Amino acid sequence: MGMAVDGLISGLNTTDLINQLMQAEGVPQTLLKTKVTDSTTYITAxxxxNTKVAALADLATKTAKPAASDLHTATSSSDKVVVTAGTGAVDGTIDFTVDKVAQSQVTVTGPLTQWPDEPPVLTFVAADGTMKQVTASSSSLADVAAAINKAGVGVTATRVAAGLDPSTGEKVYRLQLSSTKTGVEGSFTAYRGSTTDVSAGTASNLLTEPGAAQVRQAQDAQITLWSGTGAAQAVTSSTNTFADVLPGVSMTVSAASTTPVTLTVARDDKAISDVAKSLITSLNDIFALIATKQAVSTTTNATGGTVVTAGTFTGDSTVRDANQKLLDAASAPIDGVSPSTYGISITSDGNMTFDADKFATALAADPEKVKAAVAAVAQRVADAATAASDKYDGTITTKITGEQSTVKSLNSQISDWDTRLADRRASLEKTYANLEVNLQKLQSQSNWLTGQLAGLSTSS
Structure with a gap:
């Protein structure tokens, strides 16, 4: 903006005059800025x-899958057996006893001040016969333990203080060797010597060393189904978790017991109801947002007149269409049966309601039909929500993209107007500056003429 000095000759307040003229000149730009503000508000809304509708599409897609309503509870009569039911679980009960829990193998060496070989070479033979050789950097028991732990042989080694050597008074230690896996498959045999020595039968089994001991045998967990009957059947697991005794059911045991445990699997009606309710809640959340943004508000201006203000979505066909399609998807009949039969109903104000009691009654009467109905409604809602919110060609997405392009164009026009108005202000400032110069010249001429006329009167 150029610097303007108020009229020194004319006495005009040219700064205010130019500002008023520029205000009139800038009306088109002000209108453009108002459009940008309105469009930005619309885009944000x-x-x-779109975010809510996209989230609904994801939720409805998951709800439409059979697994969403294939929900069961699993309970056991013992707090030492924890059970969970997943997809594919079948209602029913079964009795069993827990005979053994899984455990890892623990072996300790005899008391040592250092490893008897230099360099220490050990070989570990796994339950499947696989052999792995470990060589330590020195005969220090700490180095031997470190070498075993780094070798990845399925065994961890810990140096444990074991008192003093009665002959020398030196500190002695034992190496505790523990399998990293529970169950028989985690068992191992440790030898002093190389894999060649083991194969040749010349390696020394650590358990045969003086003072060595097997602290704990590797053991599989075991349960017996129908214990005490002619149909008794033992089932084992390398861990304390049994995942294949019953379809879709996982159970974890923590203690052996001869007392029979009863495992019960039942359909989880509350969880299934919650799935349907969640879908309706998500739909109503969207309907509420649209209703709020469509609402027309009225206020009173300073003169007492009524001012009516349209909502952001008022009259918007894209929003109206998305709202109607979602409502239709949720409320239309399924194979000629209204969703209200299952507790899913449309209200007079264009929302949905979920009657949990009615749903529970229908579910108890015909669970498969009700679950199929929920899946059908969810799939229709998923299709409608995806059509509106798809990140590439969703109707709402496309509308947002188009409005963003409009804002970009408007901002470009506003920028052009900045240049145009700056040039116009400079032109006005120059015009009024020239006016002052010309007025000064005229005033000088007037003063000169006045002097000349005064001189003529005196001479005559």
Whole structure:
């Protein structure tokens, strides 16, 4: 902006005059800025709606899958047996006893001040016969333990203080060797010597060394089904978890017991109801947002007149269409049966309601039909929500993209107007500056003429 000095000759307040003229000149740009503000508000509201609709599409897609309503509870009569039911579980009960729990192998060496070989070479033979050789950097028991732990042989080694050597008074230690896996498959045999020595039968089994001991045998967990009957059947697991005794059911045991444990699997009606309710809640959240943004508000201006202000979504066909399609998807009949039969109903104000009691009654009467109905409604809602919110060609997404392009164009026009108005202000400032110069010249001429006329009167 150029610097303007108020009229020194004319006495005009040219700064205010130019500002008033520029205000009139800038009306088109002001209108453009108002459009940008309105469009930005609209874009923000549409993006919020699109996010909710996209989330609904994801939820409805998951709800439409059979696994969403294939829900069961699993309980056991013992707090030492924890059970969970997943997809594919079948209602029923079964009795069993827990005979053994899984455990890892623990072996300790005899008391040592250092490893008897230099360099220490050990070989570990796994339950499947696989052999792995370990060589330590020195005969220090700490180095031997470190070498075993780094070798990845399925065994961890810990140096444990074991008092003093009665002959020398030196500190002695034992190496505790523990399998990293529970169950028989985690068992191992440790030898002093190389794999060649083991194969040749010349390596020394650590358990045959003086003072060595097997602290704990590797053991599989075991349960017996129908214990005490002619149909008794033992089932084992390398861990304390049994995942294949019953379809879709996982159980973890923590203690052996001869007392029979009863495992019960039942359909989880509450969880299935919650799935349907969640879908309706998500739909109503979207309907509420749209209703709020469509609402027309009225206020009173300073003169007492009524001012009516349209909502952001008022009259928007894209939003109206998405709202109607979602409502239709949730409320239309399924194979000629209204969703209200299952507790899913449309209200007079364009929302949905979920009657948990009615749903529970229908589910108890015909669970498969009700679950199929929920899946059908969810799939229709998923299709409608995806059509509106798809990140490439969703109707709401496309509307947002188009409005963003409009804002970009408007901002470009506003920028052009900045240049145009700056040039116009400079032109006005120059015009009024020239006016002052010309007025000064005229005033000088007037003063000169006045002097000349005064001189003529005196001479005559």
């Amino acid at each position: 549409m993006q919020s709606l």
